[in-house]
Each structure stands twice: as C-alpha cells, then as structure tokens.
Amino acid sequence: MTFQDDSSPLLIAGAKPVGFGRGVPQEATDILIGGDGRIAAVGHSLQAPDGARRIDAKGAYVSPGWVDLHAHVWHGGTDISIKPQVCGIERGVTTIVDAGSAGEANFHGFREYIIEPARERIKAFLNIGSIGLVACNRVSELIDMRSIDIDRTIACVEANRDIIIGIKVRASGVIVGAWGITPVKIAKKVAKILKLPLMVHVGEPPPVFDEVLEILGPGDVVTHCFNGKAAANIMEDEDLFQLAQRCANDGIRLDVGHGGASFSFKVAELAVQRGLLPFSISTDLHARSLDNPVWDMGTTMSKLLSVGMPFEAVIDASTRAPMEVIGLPTENLLSPGTRAEFTVFEVNDSDLSIVDSMGYNAHLPRLIEPIWTILGHEAVKASRYVPPRKSALESSACPHCGWINAR
Numbered sequence: 001m002t003f004q005d006d007s008s009p010l011l012i013a014g015a016k017p018v019g020f021g022r023g024v025p026q027e028a029t030d031i032l033i034g035g036d037g038r039i040a041a042v043g044h045s046l047q048a049p050d051g052a053r054r055i056d057a058k059g060a061y062v063s064p065g066w067v068d069l070h071a072h073v074w075h076g077g078t079d080i081s082i083k084p085q086v087c088g089i090e091r092g093v094t095t096i097v098d099a100g101s102a103g104e105a106n107f108h109g110f111r112e113y114i115i116e117p118a119r120e121r122i123k124a125f126l127n128i129g130s131i132g133l134v135a136c137n138r139v140s141e142l143i144d145m146r147s148i149d150i151d152r153t154i155a156c157v158e159a160n161r162d163i164i165i166g167i168k169v170r171a172s173g174v175i176v177g178a179w180g181i182t183p184v185k186i187a188k189k190v191a192k193i194l195k196l197p198l199m200v201h202v203g204e205p206p207p208v209f210d211e212v213l214e215i216l217g218p219g220d221v222v223t224h225c226f227n228g229k230a231a232a233n234i235m236e237d238e239d240l241f242q243l244a245q246r247c248a249n250d251g252i253r254l255d256v257g258h259g260g261a262s263f264s265f266k267v268a269e270l271a272v273q274r275g276l277l278p279f280s281i282s283t284d285l286h287a288r289s290l291d292n293p294v295w296d297m298g299t300t301m302s303k304l305l306s307v308g309m310p311f312e313a314v315i316d317a318s319t320r321a322p323m324e325v326i327g328l329p330t331e332n333l334l335s336p337g338t339r340a341e342f343t344v345f346e347v348n349d350s351d352l353s354i355v356d357s358m359g360y361n362a363h364l365p366r367l368i369e370p371i372w373t374i375l376g377h378e379a380v381k382a383s384r385y386v387p388p389r390k391s392a393l394e395s396s397a398c399p400h401c402g403w404i405n406a407r
C-alpha cells in the first residue's frame, strides 16, 4: 500500500520518536503532515482534518529517515550495482549514498539515468579512479597513474556539487596492487582541494590500515571498519586498535560498510565491548552482497544491536550521523515547518539466524523492521528484504565476495 499520489494531510498516530536529538520526548505522539509535505503539528491526540489519511503506528518507533552511507546503485553502468528501489524507500531508507560506483568518466550517466529519476535522495562519493566500478574487482579502477585524472575529477565534482559529497578510494591489495598507498594520498589531496571528505575502503594490504589512518583527517570516513581480514582487523593488533580509537576521537568517522567481505561479528563485538562504536552504520549493498549476507539496512542495524551497541546509538548512526557526513541538516527534524522525512519501524523479538561476511552464524534476538517510509506527503509501505531461497548457484558463490562465476 502506498499513498504517494495522494496529497491530502497525513496523520501518523501513536509513534515513539527516537533519533531526533535532545529535547524530543520519546513517548508515543501524533504527527500531522500537511498536504505540502511539511510537519504541521506534533502532539498528543491531534485531530486530523477532514479527508486526512491516517497511519496508526500502534506504538512503533519513528526516526528521521534512514540514511545508508555506503551502497552501490549505478545499476547498468557497473556490474556490481543494484537498483535504488531494492535498497531504498521500500526498505525504510530515504537517502542512499553511493560509495564510488561512478568515476569522473561515467558520472553523467549515473546522474541522468539513476539519480534524477529515483524517488530516494541519492548522494555520491566520486571514485578517484576515472572508470569507477565498471567491472568491479576484475578491471581495477586503480592500476597506475593513468587510472586517475585529477583535472577531470575536480571538474566533475564542481559540475555536480549538489550530488557529489566526497571522494572515494578503495585501498586494498586486490585493487591497488604494487601501487600501495599512493592512490590514497592522491585522493586525499584532491578531496582537500575540493574541501570534501574522503571515504577510504580498507581491506587486505597493501596498503596497511595503519598508514591509511595516518593520512586522514577530521570528517574523513573509513568504511569496512569492522572487517575481519587478516592484517586489516582492528582487534588483532593493539597498536592499530588504539590508533583507530584516537582517530575516532579526533573526528575520523568509522563506518560499518558491511558488504560481502567486510563485517565480522567478532570484531564488532570486541570493539563495542571496548567502547569503540561505529560513527555510522551502512550496508555496502550491491549485487554480490544483497542475498548473502547483507539483505538490507534494518538487518544491518539489528546486527549492530546484537553485538551490544545501544539502541539509541544504532539509530543515531543510521540517521543523523550519516546526514552530518553528507551535509544534510540534523536539527529540528520533528518540528513544525520542516519537510517530513521519517522511517516508522518496529523492534520485534526474533530468532532469525543470520551470517556475517566471514560466514559465521549468529541469532538476532531483536530485529529492526521498517513498516512505513514517509517522504513529504508520501507514505510508502516498507518491509524487510527477504532473500530468495538459496539456489545451487548461490551456494557455489565465492565465500569472500559472493561472486558467482557462472552468472
């Protein structure tokens, strides 16, 4: 059920606000949204005007619209991307941030064919490699200096500042090979010139995680922070853990970026136990991580909840924290006059068995499940992604990246 074509007022009755910041009470309240998509009133027992639509939230939570800081939605322009609607409003996500699927050479197509027609807000980190993820992990976007065009990258950002909110570089051995740390240094230089944050994917060396952190500054993002790869795992090297902790205190943002190969329950659990929480929770959803092991934003949030991250922190890390990274306003999101953008969700008891990127199983005792997404005057029914039953093909997928050779 969707109400998107109906611009009559909308009353959300009996929803518990969470994630709106200090001063917003958490007891169940009503929210009235006008036909212009702006919040008209917030309070108890609001009277809906004649002809208003009504959603009875029955005590479900309402938060700012979820923001997925790391996904891949340049569908058709890269072999790895999914369509935005697979991971967007029907999954409770109102803003998708594409993490470097496009480089300067193909960003215009991404903008015209995907970003502009999408119902979700889509922002993008531009890949420092000109070709982006065209043939991801088969043709590296960072082979040598011919892969980067600094002038064109700067021009592409300048022409698309409304969408491009940062630079992305993938800093792991399978991509950079003998080129090592150099692409990270170039990407950081370009990001500095443009006054934008840099998002770095970390993984198997080269370069080593430690030398990546030394290049970054406040506002930059390290994605795949809780990966379990040897020599990239923050919990197997005390010096690296302490460096990561200092960097997080200094304003470098640790982002989950679950993905097919980059989230370990064990690493996340140990880090959270020692007080190192991720700044942002993101899925790294793409064609090779969707059905196994990521599924969607709500399940990824539930995984962080299951390793001991407090509920309010999970919601902040999925809403206002990533909004801050991409420059969206984070105040007064539940105040009259502000455009409505919410996710209505339940936290249900569960005995769901799920896996991390290392193939380890765990039970989710509590499951965060979106039920409605509110975008202005639109109300869209939302639900969890349910993967198709495991086929013979899927069970032959590479355990590290999910890649199915026969496809």
Ligand SMILES: [Zn+2]
Pocket: 070, 071, 072, 099, 259, 284
């Ligand atoms: Zn990614």
